[in-house]
Amino acid sequence: MKRWQKIAARVAGSVLVVLFVGLMVVSRSQALDLITHPIGEREAIDQTPADFGLAYEDVSVTTPDGLNLVGWYLPSKNGAAIMAQHGYKGDRRGLLDEAAMLNENGYGVLLTTVRAHDLSDGEVISFGLNEMQDLEAWYQFLLTRSEVDPGRIGILGNSLGGSLVIQYAAQNGNIQATVAHSAFSSLDDTVATSIKYFTGLPAFPFAPAIVLWAEQEVGFDSSEVSAKAWIGGLSPRPVFLLQGGADTAISPESGQLLYDAAGEPKELWYEPELGHVAFYTELPEQFEDRVVGFFDRYLLGD
Structure with a gap:
């Protein structure tokens, strides 16, 4: 050379x-x-259910590993309740519109937070590895509510929250109905x-x-926190998936991948023009009809 x-x-x-x-x-x-999501980087909570004219309670739970989590609870009027989980680096305000809609239709709504979000303890996001403890702590809170029938508890999540609620409901057979809005199928x-x-x-x-x-x-191994790997465990309990085709935050194919991996009964609402977590803001009347109808059917027997 x-x-x-x-x-x-x-x-x-x-x-x-x-x-x-x-x-x-x-x-x-x-x-x-x-x-990582240090508390100093999180937004102040400047809106509450009271801004919607709704009665609510400030609530908190402690996880098995000692973290304090904060949330809001809107009492049930029909014996059923929905756990509502926000998305990545969001907070409980992210589902206030949906919570108001559900509560106005009689449902109790527990606006949950997970570690490293909102004003809750923790700084590390693990995409489901540790957050299952958080959702279990919130589920146990609902069991203490005398107005809630333990056989009528559903769950709703947006984005990362959608992926988390699929993973959690697959592991808790007492969650009777699951709605996941713009949930990613796997990392x-x-x-x-x-x-x-x-x-x-x-x-x-x-x-x-x-x-x-x-x-x-x-x-963790990214394959361990895959909603796609867990979703089959929901069956024979129902799951309702909402996915926009113009989503740029997650792969827009996620909804179809989750639907294909799910057992019956399952529903997929796909709108090619909608972006990330856009169904309620863009199609509020249809969202109410379809999401409330889904919960009514499987939690109330209507």
């Missing part, structure tokens, strides 16, 4: 090393930003879309590296 070729090979090798190190540094930084299915949405970075080469760092930092 000629001298200039050796020099060129060394330069190329050095450049590749620098690029690889840069990829790892940027990817780890982004992974840490995606999985692997949606990572390319979501990484670009939340970080602005191109999926390649960053997405695989970011997932790898997140798995190492949290201590």
